[in-house]
């Protein structure tokens with residue numbers, strides 16, 4: 001369906017207002033529960049630190065994918081982007097890239113600077129990429145960068161030229177489609193999601209009714225509400241940290257994930273991992289449908305804090 005109401009020049013030159021996000025240890029723990037921490041063992045020695053600290057909550061450890069919460073208001077910003085019209089019921093999360101610059105404090109006030117990083121006409125869909133740099137307000141230090149890719153079904157076909165319109169302001173080799181090796185994985189982790197997983201995860205701030213409302217899910221083409229893409233990514237990265245980093249979240253320097261297929265809450269996630277230098281290639285499948293739902297990579301190293 002052609003959308004003459006999409007104006008690429010207006011979209012890519014838009015200046016987003018500065019936004020802020022404040023979180024406490026309670027948000028950090030709620031998020032960790034939402035991505036399955038301690039889900040199969042309440043005293044898991046590698047994961048209890050994400051939800052509890054015996055001397056009080058001051059030193060709770062923050063998972064790197066918590067970065068994605070800094071942009072929870074972004075969906076509203078996308079919907080209000082001048083020059084972009086789409087049906088919000090048909091929006092799907094396509095990809096997420098996260099670059100970690102500092103370990104996250106267990107509570108903080110964050111300032112977000114957003115800009116459009118990409119816009120692509122795929123005919124049947126438009127792909128929008130938004131980059132958000134998040135700074136800790138007190139120190140002014142850059143904590144992380146999120147690049148969010150959304151797939152807007154039914155909103156493509158706006159190009160006036162051939163080849164179709166495509167704009168990207170970052171190096172193309174930064175987010176390569178991951179080729180999963182044919183060899184046996186180095187490590188595998190299986191996690192059961194709960195029927196209520198999306199209802200729990202949404203309390204971290206993504207209230208998109210696609211994940212809670214059966215009618216909205218039906219309009220979007222699903223038999224029931226689906227899991228947030230960032231929840232699946234959170235499960236996968238937590239599994240990698242558990243298996244390959246001994247539970248230490250500051251080992252993660254960057255994360256890339258492409259959402260290949262939806263996940264229904266209650267399904268079992270199997271995350272397979274391969275080592276490739278300092279990169280961990282991974283693929284997450286759902287056991288019940290034997291389908292790959294997410295693939296990507298995590299770059300490992302050691303982050304140091306000056307906070």
Ligand SMILES: CCCCCCC[C@@H](O)CC(=O)SCCNC(=O)CCNC(=O)[C@H](O)C(C)(C)COP(=O)(O)OP(=O)(O)OC[C@H]1O[C@@H](n2cnc3c(N)ncnc32)[C@H](O)[C@@H]1OP(=O)(O)O
Pocket residue numbers: 068071072073074075091092093094095122127148149150151206208210226227228229230258259260261262263
């Ligand atoms: C807080 C801010 C957060 C941001 C907002 C997020 C809000 C959330 O509440 C919403 C969600 O969490 S939705 C749940 C998670 N996402 C999903 O379940 C989507 C799963 N993926 C799919 O269904 C298909 O891959 C689908 C439908 C995405 C694509 O399938 P097809 O239409 O069959 O596409 P295909 O014909 O294979 O390819 C067309 C062109 O698009 C590119 N592409 C495909 N999948 C992509 C993806 N996942 N991400 C980015 N680009 C993608 C292809 O490369 C192709 O382009 P080209 O022809 O140039 O190669």
